[in-house]
Amino acid sequence: MIKLLSVVGARPQFIKAGAVRRALERWNRTAPEGQRVEEILVHTGQHYDDNMSAVFFEELQLPRPAYNLGVGSDTHGRQTGRMLAALEDVLVQEKPDLVLVYGDTNSTLAGVLAAVKLHIPTAHVEAGLRSFNRSMPEEINRVVADELSQILFCPTAAAVENLRREGILDETAEESVEDVFRARRVVQVGDVMADSILYHEKIADQKSHILKKLGLTDSAQSKRYVLLTLHRAENVDDPDRLKQILDAMRKIGASGLRVVFPIHPRTRKRMESFGLPAFGPEGGSAWPNVQVVDPVGYLDMLALEKHAFAVVTDSGGVQKEAFLLRVPCVTVRGETEWVETVALGWNRVTGAEPEKILEAVQSLMDWRGPTAPFGDNESGKQTDPNPYGTGHAADRIIAFLADLFPPRFRS
Numbered sequence: 051m052i053k054l055l056s057v058v059g060a061r062p063q064f065i066k067a068g069a070v071r072r073a074l075e076r077w078n079r080t081a082p083e084g085q086r087v088e089e090i091l092v093h094t095g096q097h098y099d100d101n102m103s104a105v106f107f108e109e110l111q112l113p114r115p116a117y118n119l120g121v122g123s124d125t126h127g128r129q130t131g132r133m134l135a136a137l138e139d140v141l142v143q144e145k146p147d148l149v150l151v152y153g154d155t156n157s158t159l160a161g162v163l164a165a166v167k168l169h170i171p172t173a174h175v176e177a178g179l180r181s182f183n184r185s186m187p188e189e190i191n192r193v194v195a196d197e198l199s200q201i202l203f204c205p206t207a208a209a210v211e212n213l214r215r216e217g218i219l220d221e222t223a224e225e226s227v228e229d230v231f232r233a234r235r236v237v238q239v240g241d242v243m244a245d246s247i248l249y250h251e252k253i254a255d256q257k258s259h260i261l262k263k264l265g266l267t268d269s270a271q272s273k274r275y276v277l278l279t280l281h282r283a284e285n286v287d288d289p290d291r292l293k294q295i296l297d298a299m300r301k302i303g304a305s306g307l308r309v310v311f312p313i314h315p316r317t318r319k320r321m322e323s324f325g326l327p328a329f330g331p332e333g334g335s336a337w338p339n340v341q342v343v344d345p346v347g348y349l350d351m352l353a354l355e356k357h358a359f360a361v362v363t364d365s366g367g368v369q370k371e372a373f374l375l376r377v378p379c380v381t382v383r384g385e386t387e388w389v390e391t392v393a394l395g396w397n398r399v400t401g402a403e404p405e406k407i408l409e410a411v412q413s414l415m416d417w418r419g420p421t422a423p424f425g426d427n428e429s430g431k432q433t434d435p436n437p438y439g440t441g442h443a444a445d446r447i448i449a450f451l452a453d454l455f456p457p458r459f460r461s
């Protein structure tokens with residue numbers, strides 16, 4: 051058996067790891083014994099509320115993690131430091147052939163650092179993404195994870211190109227395990243979140259009752275709400291920026307278009323501390339037509355995204371899901387890593403200025419399709435209609451790893 055150890059900790063990582071787990075189970079059903087893959091799942095405990103963690107394990111049928119390090123929330127240094135110390139103990143005990151890390155959170159950073167210091171090879175899923183904005187904590191985490199990992203599984207051609215530019219892609223490397231630990235390997239596999247949405251879209255149609263629960267099913271409401279998510283530090287830790295975005299959303303609400311806002315715990319806490327409570331005294335929403343709800347599970351989120359008039363977000367995963375569901379997206383950031391969504395005309399990056407957010411949402415009122423809603427943007431620069439693959443990224447990851455470890459190299 052090849053022994054992988056996957057490190058997860060934050061909401062989007064459970065979704066990514068779920069796709070890889072399904073592919074691993076598929077692989078093991080038909081692989082010869084020596085090529086089967088065992089996975090030890092380690093949860094750092096970065097996210098811990100039931101609606102930020104447990105719900106995803108249930109819905110995605112992820113096994114209970116073999117280890118939950120229980121690190122919880124803290125400053126970047128203290129949180130990452132605690133993860134690092136605890137992961138080191140787990141790695142020393144488990145001696146995996148390879149550590150798999152996902153995305154760009156502090157759990158990703160700790161996973162890579164712990165492994166590399168113990169000379170355990172690391173593979174980074176969702177490698178090569180860049181915002182080119184180093185004030186974002188995620189950008190630092192990505193740059194370090196890509197620099198230190200031996201295997202870089204890229205979701206897109208643009209991600210591969212970023213790694214080429216940084217000199218991480220070594221085109222002379224041979225496809226052998228000896229070389230992989232000397233020269234890094236960059237492989238474009240597609241996006242595991244796209245795998246996940248393709249697999250779960252119909253399941254969400256059948257199992258989610260969120261539209262009914264929130265009163266969004268009657269025909270008058272259908273496609274008449276904007277789905278809002280916010281959690282980036284640059285937006286929610288800055289009271290002025292947060293107020294600007296919320297102001298725009300209040301105006302959208304006042305114009306008659308409902309806003310549904312599953313609120314990230316970070317954002318809720320910041321709003322409270324800035325004197326902008328999300329919930330009114332009776333527990334209901336603080337503003338007319340803006341419906342603030344606790345974070346929802348993955349299936350409910352897919353249902354909310356699919357039926358929205360538009361999505362307004364600063365989330366990476368939500369931008370991509372909106373694109374894959376062909377729902378217009380307005381990104382309240384200064385840039386995006388998911389450049390394909392913009393180039394294909396489904397995403398507009400507005401920053402936090404209320405006028406720009408409002409203008410983008412209002413421009414959708416007259417849009418009827420089938421052409422992309424923001425087609426004026428950069429269309430023509432991106433021609434591949436499936437830049438995130440066709441649902442087999444995780445299968446490619448598992449096949450690549452199984453192939454890479456011939457029996458003589460296994461522990």
Ligand code: UD1
Pocket residue numbers: 060061062096097098099102123124154155156157187188281283315316317319
């Ligand atoms: C983290 C990731 C971010 C990712 C996001 C996904 C880093 C640096 N950031 O941001 O890249 O996009 O997860 O959602 O790793 N909290 C709770 N309950 C929880 C989890 C968090 O109340 O279960 C609150 C705590 O007050 C905590 C705050 O949210 O201090 C922020 O949590 P943290 O994990 O540090 O960062 P996120 O903003 O969630």
Ligand code: UDP
Pocket residue numbers: 061062065279281312313344345346347348349351352364365366367368371
């Ligand atoms: N998500 C969810 N419930 C919510 C908000 C988001 O299930 O209330 C899902 C969303 O569908 C996507 C992922 O969480 O799959 C995105 O995570 P998040 O926005 O927290 O982080 P990011 O992708 O920006 O790192």
